[in-house]
Amino acid sequence: MSKITEHDAITGETIERNLNADEAAQVVADKAEAVAQAKVIADKATQKQALLDRLGITADEAALLLG
Amino acid sequence: MGANAQTSVPKFTAAQVLTASQQNLSAATGVPVFATTVTRDAAFGGSNKALAEGQLCYIEASDIVQYYTGSAWATVGPASASALTLISSTSLASGTTSVNNCFSATYMNYMLVMSEVNTSAQAALTFRFRVGGVDSSTGYYSVALESTYSAGAYSSRTANNGTAVVMPIVQTQTTAKSGGTIFMQQPFSAATTSFQFLGADHETSRGINNGSGFHNVATSYDGFSLILSTGTFSNGTIKVYGLANT
Numbered sequence: 001m002s003k004i005t006e007h008d009a010i011t012g013e014t015i016e017r018n019l020n021a022d023e024a025a026q027v028v029a030d031k032a033e034a035v036a037q038a039k040v041i042a043d044k045a046t047q048k049q050a051l052l053d054r055l056g057i058t059a060d061e062a063a064l065l066l067g
Numbered sequence: 068m069g070a071n072a073q074t075s076v077p078k079f080t081a082a083q084v085l086t087a088s089q090q091n092l093s094a095a096t097g098v099p100v101f102a103t104t105v106t107r108d109a110a111f112g113g114s115n116k117a118l119a120e121g122q123l124c125y126i127e128a129s130d131i132v133q134y135y136t137g138s139a140w141a142t143v144g145p146a147s148a149s150a151l152t153l154i155s156s157t158s159l160a161s162g163t164t165s166v167n168n169c170f171s172a173t174y175m176n177y178m179l180v181m182s183e184v185n186t187s188a189q190a191a192l193t194f195r196f197r198v199g200g201v202d203s204s205t206g207y208y209s210v211a212l213e214s215t216y217s218a219g220a221y222s223s224r225t226a227n228n229g230t231a232v233v234m235p236i237v238q239t240q241t242t243a244k245s246g247g248t249i250f251m252q253q254p255f256s257a258a259t260t261s262f263q264f265l266g267a268d269h270e271t272s273r274g275i276n277n278g279s280g281f282h283n284v285a286t287s288y289d290g291f292s293l294i295l296s297t298g299t300f301s302n303g304t305i306k307v308y309g310l311a312n313t
Contacts, residue, residue, distance in 0.1 A: 004165060005165070006165045006166075009169035012169040032230065033230070034191040037191065059218065063308075
């Protein structure tokens with residue numbers, strides 16, 4: 001069970017508790033979104049490298065061309 | 068020297084007939100005003116009032132009010148107003164760390180500083196506003212640009228009416244400890260809130276993460292949550308500072 005730590009800035013009290021149902025569902029959704037975002041970035045990097053390989057140039061050389 | 072400044076604190080004797088100027092001077096000595104600390108020190112003792120504990124004065128040169136402790140002058144005020152006020156300091160823990168009741172009507176704008184952050188596993192970090200202990204999970208618009216130290220080229224993570232601020236300012240690591248800063252404007256106002264974040268990863272294979280955006284929900288928030296996509300915080304602190312309105 002995932003947990004949340006809550007701190008109250010007025011009282012100074014800090015507690016750790018289990019996530020409630022809504023929070024737990026949000027965590028599942030968050031994880032899925034994080035994975036999707038990471039996949040987008042990884043895919044772009046793969047596509048970029050494939051293009052560089054086809055062109056026969058390095059990333060630095062590509063940056064020079066685009067700069 | 069101003070019109071209220073004086074060079075003596077007179078002491079009158081029994082049956083003495085006072086002139087108008089002496090009466091005026093006497094009436095003005097509730098908190099005597101001096102041009103400088105030098106003229107203040109010269110005004111007491113001798114034929115003047117003896118300097119003793121509890122004496123007050125105002126110094127024109129430095130615009131301060133002082134009191135005499137019996138052995139030295141101490142400043143009453145004004146207290147130097149700080150541009151930054153520490154509101155809360157919270158140790159990062161669990162998979163989510165929330166801070167409640169840190170935003171209020173006292174400050175319009177805030178600065179959040181995370182330091183020595185480490186986690187149990189590499190994870191993306193997100194941010195949400197919250198009120199009454201409940202996160203707001205809609206209406207986030209943000210772009211986070213990240214780049215490794217080696218490549219220099221940016222990639223981006225976005226939230227387009229998303230459920231949270233995608234803010235990978237601390238891509239986690241197993242040994243190094245990272246840090247980041249978030250600025251936000253008017254989170255406590257019942258208006259949309261803007262934010263900017265800056266982060267630097269201490270993992271040499273990784274890099275920096277910068278971004279900004281806004282929360283398109285016109286609600287007053289009193290706190291926030293920092294959420295890891297996986298794992299838990301194993302170290303770190305989040306400090307909340309209020310930026311003085313004036």
